[in-house]
Amino acid sequence: MENTKTVVKFGEWIEAGFNLYKENFVLLVLANFIAVILGLVTMGILAGPMLGGLILITLGLLDKNEKKPEVGNLFDGFQYFLDAFLFIIVWGAISVVVTMLLNIVPCAGQILSLFVSIVISTLVMFGLYLIVDRKMSFWPASMASINLVKNNFFPFAGLMIVAGALGYIGAFACGVGVLITLPLTTCIIAVAYRDIFGKP
């Protein structure tokens, strides 16, 4: 799978992601609210397992499992704590360091730093999904995501930008709207992930 070009079904994935979000709005927003709050108050230490839990809930809803996921399943992400923690810390630190270094250069540096952030988040977009769904370790999961995305980078970058923009659209409502719209990004990428990688 890594060496072949994966077809990016842009409209199909966004539509399916939006439908999944719409059908499970309350559950996803509540789970996302808890995940964001716990991730923020612990200075990012719990961001990995919390996002992992949110991904597990989203994939459970997408697969229409016999037992419908509940908000409590958010804490299932702790089964993969170390790998999820390392994933967020390592890629987050790389993004922050590169962005800070580029921001030293006036104007062009800021545009470049935005570009680098998009590149990094696109390359590892499936990393956390592979950790919690396929029980992969942090580094092999990151590499599997990078190897898949790099073969067809620009369509995946486009998907990431659109999914990210849709997820952060709530920021216009005094910032707190993000808590409501952010799960949409998770839903769109979850649909794409399941379509590409299939069930484990």
Place this chain on the structure above:
Amino acid sequence: MKTNTPLAIWSLILGIVSIVMCGPATAIPAVICGHMARAKIKGDPEKWTGDGMALAGLIMGYFSIVASILLFILAIIAAILVPSVIKMFPAVANSSVACVILPFF
């Protein structure tokens, strides 16, 4: 069926509280509960789970303890240096910053 050990859950809760309140009062119990939980899980892996929660509690507990120690050292350095700086540069004593800081010394 495996269940989360209560010690792991306590370690996680105390770890979160220690980060939010930034204090060793809950960080030390978080570390103790975390180690006890991991030992319990290791002892009977068929019955207990929650290693990730215990590890999260441990990391947050240790992080909070280190942060508290660093803050304590910084406070001592400030307590020693600020009066000396004011003695050396009397003009600083009349500045707006000194008006805020000096009452603490």
